[in-house]
Amino acid sequence: MASFNLLLLPGDGIGPEVNVEVEKLVRWLDQAGVAKFEIEKDLVGGSAYDAHGVSITEEAMARAQAADAVLFGAVGGPKWDSVPYEVRPEAGLLRLRKDLGLFANLRPAICYPALAEASSLKRELVEGLDIMIVRELTGGVYFGEPKEIVTLENGEKRAVDTQLYTTHEVERIARVAFDLAAKRNNRVASAEKRNVMRTGVLWHEVVSRVHREEFAGAALEHVLADNCAMQLVRNPKQYDVIVTDNLFGDILSDVAAMLTGSLGMLPSASLGAEDPATGKRKALYEPVHGSAPDIAGKGMANPIAMIGSLGMALRYSFGLGDAADKLDLAIANVLGAGLRTRDIAGPGANAVSTSEMGDAIIAEM
Amino acid sequence: MASFNLLLLPGDGIGPEVNVEVEKLVRWLDQAGVAKFEIEKDLVGGSAYDAHGVSITEEAMARAQAADAVLFGAVGGPKWDSVPYEVRPEAGLLRLRKDLGLFANLRPAICYPALAEASSLKRELVEGLDIMIVRELTGGVYFGEPKEIVTLENGEKRAVDTQLYTTHEVERIARVAFDLAAKRNNRVASAEKRNVMRTGVLWHEVVSRVHREEFAGAALEHVLADNCAMQLVRNPKQYDVIVTDNLFGDILSDVAAMLTGSLGMLPSASLGAEDPATGKRKALYEPVHGSAPDIAGKGMANPIAMIGSLGMALRYSFGLGDAADKLDLAIANVLGAGLRTRDIAGPGANAVSTSEMGDAIIAEM
Ligand SMILES: CC(C)[C@H](C(=O)O)[C@@H](O)C(=O)O
Numbered sequence: 001m002a003s004f005n006l007l008l009l010p011g012d013g014i015g016p017e018v019n020v021e022v023e024k025l026v027r028w029l030d031q032a033g034v035a036k037f038e039i040e041k042d043l044v045g046g047s048a049y050d051a052h053g054v055s056i057t058e059e060a061m062a063r064a065q066a067a068d069a070v071l072f073g074a075v076g077g078p079k080w081d082s083v084p085y086e087v088r089p090e091a092g093l094l095r096l097r098k099d100l101g102l103f104a105n106l107r108p109a110i111c112y113p114a115l116a117e118a119s120s121l122k123r124e125l126v127e128g129l130d131i132m133i134v135r136e137l138t139g140g141v142y143f144g145e146p147k148e149i150v151t152l153e154n155g156e157k158r159a160v161d162t163q164l165y166t167t168h169e170v171e172r173i174a175r176v177a178f179d180l181a182a183k184r185n186n187r188v189a190s191a192e193k194r195n196v197m198r199t200g201v202l203w204h205e206v207v208s209r210v211h212r213e214e215f216a217g218a219a220l221e222h223v224l225a226d227n228c229a230m231q232l233v234r235n236p237k238q239y240d241v242i243v244t245d246n247l248f249g250d251i252l253s254d255v256a257a258m259l260t261g262s263l264g265m266l267p268s269a270s271l272g273a274e275d276p277a278t279g280k281r282k283a284l285y286e287p288v289h290g291s292a293p294d295i296a297g298k299g300m301a302n303p304i305a306m307i308g309s310l311g312m313a314l315r316y317s318f319g320l321g322d323a324a325d326k327l328d329l330a331i332a333n334v335l336g337a338g339l340r341t342r343d344i345a346g347p348g349a350n351a352v353s354t355s356e357m358g359d360a361i362i363a364e365m
Numbered sequence: 366m367a368s369f370n371l372l373l374l375p376g377d378g379i380g381p382e383v384n385v386e387v388e389k390l391v392r393w394l395d396q397a398g399v400a401k402f403e404i405e406k407d408l409v410g411g412s413a414y415d416a417h418g419v420s421i422t423e424e425a426m427a428r429a430q431a432a433d434a435v436l437f438g439a440v441g442g443p444k445w446d447s448v449p450y451e452v453r454p455e456a457g458l459l460r461l462r463k464d465l466g467l468f469a470n471l472r473p474a475i476c477y478p479a480l481a482e483a484s485s486l487k488r489e490l491v492e493g494l495d496i497m498i499v500r501e502l503t504g505g506v507y508f509g510e511p512k513e514i515v516t517l518e519n520g521e522k523r524a525v526d527t528q529l530y531t532t533h534e535v536e537r538i539a540r541v542a543f544d545l546a547a548k549r550n551n552r553v554a555s556a557e558k559r560n561v562m563r564t565g566v567l568w569h570e571v572v573s574r575v576h577r578e579e580f581a582g583a584a585l586e587h588v589l590a591d592n593c594a595m596q597l598v599r600n601p602k603q604y605d606v607i608v609t610d611n612l613f614g615d616i617l618s619d620v621a622a623m624l625t626g627s628l629g630m631l632p633s634a635s636l637g638a639e640d641p642a643t644g645k646r647k648a649l650y651e652p653v654h655g656s657a658p659d660i661a662g663k664g665m666a667n668p669i670a671m672i673g674s675l676g677m678a679l680r681y682s683f684g685l686g687d688a689a690d691k692l693d694l695a696i697a698n699v700l701g702a703g704l705r706t707r708d709i710a711g712p713g714a715n716a717v718s719t720s721e722m723g724d725a726i727i728a729e730m
């Protein structure tokens with residue numbers, strides 16, 4: 001039987017409690033004989049800072065490098081608002097992305113029919129929505145140097161961040177987007193600000209060439225990022241796959257997720273390049289939602305985004321597509337039966353706890 | 366009688382046709398004795414490129430510098446998609462903003478009650494919406510250097526944009542936001558990405574200090590820009606004034622505008638610093654919508670955003686608050702009477718032309 005090494009990094013806020021549910025599910029899969037899973041666990045974010053004074057330790061990084069997949073919860077919260085910039089909770093996540101080379105962030109925005117009413121948009125605009133946002137994750141303004149604050153002679157400060165992209169970085173993310181589109185409706189929208197940014201000009205040029213030379217069968221549309229944000233609000237169903245840079249991807253994927261009314265339900269995958277020798281790629285899976293410190297520890301959080309992230313791991317890292325399908329079905333059935341955590345219950349309706357939801361999904365499997 | 370010098374820059378696409386309506390209105394104000402207006406007109410954007418090979422001429426820039434206010438239509442369109450970067454249509458607008466020092470961009474997002482149904486959001490979420498987005502307009506990644514594409518030794522290209530802010534730039538835009546908030550509900554949300562960007566760290570620090578030292582009576586909230594975009598979609602009425610940088614402001618103000626269902630109705634003002642000697646400030650007014658090349662020349666465009674931009678000029682540049690109030694009322698009455706251009710008419714309903722809408726507003730005055 002195939003055997004996989006899984007690193008759990010629950011993090012902060014609701015991260016640990018949704019992680020408990022995914023851990024239960026992994027143990028169940030192991031016992032059910034789907035595959036053998038070695039589970040390791042470590043700290044990241046504010047909880048790592050509290051224990052070790054850094055947002056991720058070298059040991060945890062080494063484990064992440066060695067794992068077949070990392071399952072990440074969430075990081076951050078007001079408790080760590082004034083820790084030094086270098087060791088703030090988010091730095092742990094950013095280092096994982098960068099050091100593991102996870103350049104391709106896949107963020108599906110799906111509107112579950114049972115939840116269309118939870119969207120702030122009119123039902124007909126979001127019902128059946130199924131967008132895949134492909135966000136470049138290891139470049140752009142997140143990592144470009146110089147990135148610093150200097151004090152000038154007159155006592156003022158001057159802060160700089162650098163948005164930087166190379167041909168190669170744009171090429172490889174474009175290929176991921178076109179490959180994914182080919183398994184969907186084969187339509188890609190590429191979002192940038194080429195009317196203001198040089199990186200947008202390069203992005204536009206490279207995506208156009210990759211399309212022309214390698215994926216001419218796909219429909220490609222170029223859209224300015226500000227217009228794309230508007231179009232997502234106006235008529236999101238016009239999109240199939242959206243490919244965009246790190247910063248625009250951060251915002252556009254959050255907008256798309258919020259549109260669905262299913263923020264607590266959405267998983268994501270961050271993938272590295274395929275190793276030509278082993279055919280393997282580094283991977284980290286995490287819910288789209290954040291650490292939600294306001295509801296942490298209350299057993300109210302929705303574990304479905306975290307459980308769905310395991311589903312993506314089964315599919316993209318472990319080659320267990322059947323188990324992933326089964327998990328998707330179990331989630332759909334549990335929702336179909338009316339089970340709701342607080343975030344999706346609607347005003348006045350009954351809600352189940354985090355662990356009740358997790359148990360129900362396992363029972364359904 | 367007070368006399369003002371107004372420069373009209375209609376630009377491209379629907380710019381010229383909505384500009385015709387505003388010009389009619391200015392002549393009417395002049396004849397009605399509200400004030401004396403000297404009107405000059407010039408080219409900008411693609412139309413300037415077609416005539417002169419640049420996106421704005423030195424003569425037009427000199428006129429803009431000398432004017433009491435500039436009324437700007439819109440620029441850009443597919444026709445100029447492959448002109449050189451330096452002379453692309455948008456460069457004309459960016460130069461106006463930079464050379465006139467228009468650092469404060471005021472973008473109201475108002476949902477007209479008569480149009481709440483046109484929003485893609487549920488009516489109760491947008492009815493009565495009234496947000497003011499204060500966007501920094503002369504700094505950040507729009508203008509920071511280096512901003513270039515270089516070819517590397519291996520033949521690859523490398524594109525760079527630089528996001529840059531100084532203490533002074535953040536201070537002055539924060540003051541504009543707090544000043545405006547004081548005349549509204551005195552609540553300011555400051556949006557940045559301090560968890561990833563050094564400019565976000567500085568932004569957060571300076572806005573906090575300006576608040577503490579000069580506007581402690583206002584309620585200040587800090588919000589990450591990606592979360593702000595989500596919150597705008599989830600529950601926009603939670604906001605009063607949002608202050609943010611050039612790039613986030615570009616996206617967030619477009620999202621906010623689209624939420625209202627009234628994109629064709631929203632004006633904006635871009636203001637410079639007050640000259641201590643004359644008490645005057647440079648100013649440019651423009652609709653939030655773009656050049657909409659697909660409907661240009663068809664008499665379908667909604668002139669209200671452009672006319673409302675003149676309203677903002679009356680208020681902020683000419684000290685004609687009464688005339689501005691009267692204009693706002695005329696617009697509300699015309700809408701109340703059921704007049705609609707195509708964009709706001711709703712499916713199947715009758716629509717009036719650009720000039721019919723313009724005439725009706727003048728008649729109402
Ligand atoms: C936590 C933060 C650093 C992160 C980002 O900005 O990328 C988050 O917003 C996300 O989208 O994953």
Ligand SMILES: CC(C)[C@H](C(=O)O)[C@@H](O)C(=O)O
Binds near residue numbers: 226455458
């Ligand atoms: C036309 C373009 C350069 C401009 C911008 O990006 O600022 C526009 O989108 C705007 O918001 O005014």
